[in-house]
Amino acid sequence: MESISVFEIIKIGIGPSSSHTMGPWNAATSFINLVKREKSIVDVQEVFVEFFGSLAKTGIGHGTDIASMLGLNGENFKTINTSTIDEKVLKIKQTEIINFGGEKEIPFIYGHHLILNTSRSLDFHPNGMIFRAVFADGTEISQDYYSVGGGFIATQEKNSIEKDCVRTLYPCHHGSDITKYCEKFGFQKFSDLILVNEESWRTQEETRAEALNIWHHIKECIYKGVNKEGILPGGLNVTRRAAGINRKLLGDKIYKNKEEWFQQVADAEENFTNINKWIACFALAVNEENASFGRIITAPTNGASGVIPAVLMYSQAFTSHTSEDDIVRFLLVAGEIGTLFKKNATISAAMGGCQAEIGVSSAMAAAGLTEILGGSIGQVLMAAEIAMEHHLGLTCDPIKGLVQIPCIERNTMGAMKAITAANIALESDPSKAKVSLDEVIQTMWETALSMNDRFKETSEGGLAIAVNVPEC
Known part of the structure; x- marks a missing residue:
């Protein structure tokens, strides 16, 4: 593989x-x-x-x-x-x-x-x-x-075209591989193993630089999203909401650039309600940019591109784990979890429904957050499993084929579930878990194969036909 x-x-x-x-x-x-x-x-x-x-x-x-x-x-x-x-x-x-x-x-x-x-x-x-x-x-x-x-x-001849076949030092094709290599070679953190494996493509310094470049684009995307108002293109007349939430939470505060904005977010009143609103705001900002042909971070797909940015921004604004090393480790772990789903199931909604997009992104974000909050390797894998477990069977039924309803709001839900999954895993003993990450990935794939094609990004089932939206 x-x-x-x-x-x-x-x-x-x-x-x-x-x-x-x-x-x-x-x-x-x-x-x-x-x-x-x-x-x-x-x-x-x-x-x-x-x-x-x-x-x-x-x-x-x-x-x-x-x-x-x-x-x-x-x-x-x-x-x-x-x-x-x-x-x-x-x-x-x-x-x-x-x-x-x-x-x-x-x-x-x-x-x-x-x-x-x-x-x-x-x-x-x-x-x-x-x-x-x-x-x-x-x-x-x-x-x-x-x-x-x-x-x-x-193509039918090649599963992945124009890419050289690479074998990493410690090939991780299943969650069990990660556990095995970490135990055998003494890796204390999930991300330590992944950082070594990424040397098959680039140096560790280049890997860190690329992760921080991704973070730069995430901040840029969220900043653009919270400063744009109006109606999204496509004919559904969906109103942008991130800017309104941002304005209500920050009040009359003025910011000149994304760094000043971020600092004001981090300094804002911290309570359960406000933090939840900020998480929703971050996810909405990204996916409103996505819906209007904006530049975003695909993670692992565009329809689910708001989950990881929202959870990573949450960690940077509202936890003490804010170093560049935390950012790098979060993204390495999240990305590796995504590869497990790509190799053993699917990250295509047309193949597996929205569980393959929002579900996978939520599992990725949950694992990344658990890693930087101090979770063990077992807890990181457990967090990913919990997040996916509660997205199993999620259909893809976009109204009029637009990545807007229900796609944009689903990113806020995926982010919330990721944070909840991380918190549950951090308070749990992975050795007592009844379901492994590998088992939930297999279950997700079996669910995808059993799902009616009407609910796989065709706009022929679910909300897409239940809601009567006249043609423009």
Whole structure:
């Protein structure tokens, strides 16, 4: 089994969906690279992309069409100025020209070169798509891709494309592996083991730097979210709430930048009610940014991107565990828990429902928080198990296919459950636990396989059809 770096699970992303936005964007980039390897971009006459299954059914709401056009246009979601997205997409639609790979302008007619096929699904995975390039000599290159969660893409031939297979010093594919290696080699903390394993990709200094870079982007995202008001795009007319909560909690206090804002949050009145409101505010801020094509931290997906930031911000603002080392350890542990779900179950809502997104992110956050609050290795694994146990069976039923209702509020619930799970684990004896993390991951996977497809990100069941929202 291939090892996965924590920074493939927790990484810089763009809203609104890792599976439906980042995945197709990555697939478009991969297809460009395939064309470069096999032929030449100069010889390309036309490019087609067709989306199937869940990608097609909720593609407009998730920005799947936008992501694929920008990807084919040679844009990078990690570096693109998010304020220019609407302008770039409008230009492609109006001129009916795309700059393929950023190197050659070719005709591109929306609805002809880009198709959302809602009547068919590909067998390999619900999130399927096919890219096809036609060359001047009449030949073609075609490639199927599947967005398998968290921005990861695969083909039927390869489960993870364009990545070198890495084996870490202490391969951790199950929770039991973590316990085994920590006991055998004397690692006192869960994060000590992960820090060593991450050396398969980079030095320990580089790992710490990347974790702190992730923290920088988390603060930036939350700060943007608590300072924006208005209505989210997409037609549901959902009002942004983070800014209002932030304003009520801080009163008339003025802040010039995110550091001054954070200090005022940390200095704010601390009581049970206010702290809970702040946790909700942090999660809402991130997911409101996500819903509007903002830059966020995918952890492990975009739909669940508010949980880990909310819990980490909570630890920094309202506990004494505020060092850079605490931040690094939190993210290392959270990321490693995410890899266990990725390898043994799924982090794709189209495959497993929302338990695969909010449930996994809550388990990750619970483990990270338990680690920095002084929990033992057994308690860290127990916290992750408890958090997932209470998300089992959670469906994915977004209204109109938008990552807004119920997705945004679910992040606040996932954060609260993560903190509760950590507190329970810290007061418990893991040796007396009746359910292990590995068992709950297996149960989650079995639940995913048994779940009706109507409740797997298709907008064909649950709230998506119970609530009558007129088309715009």
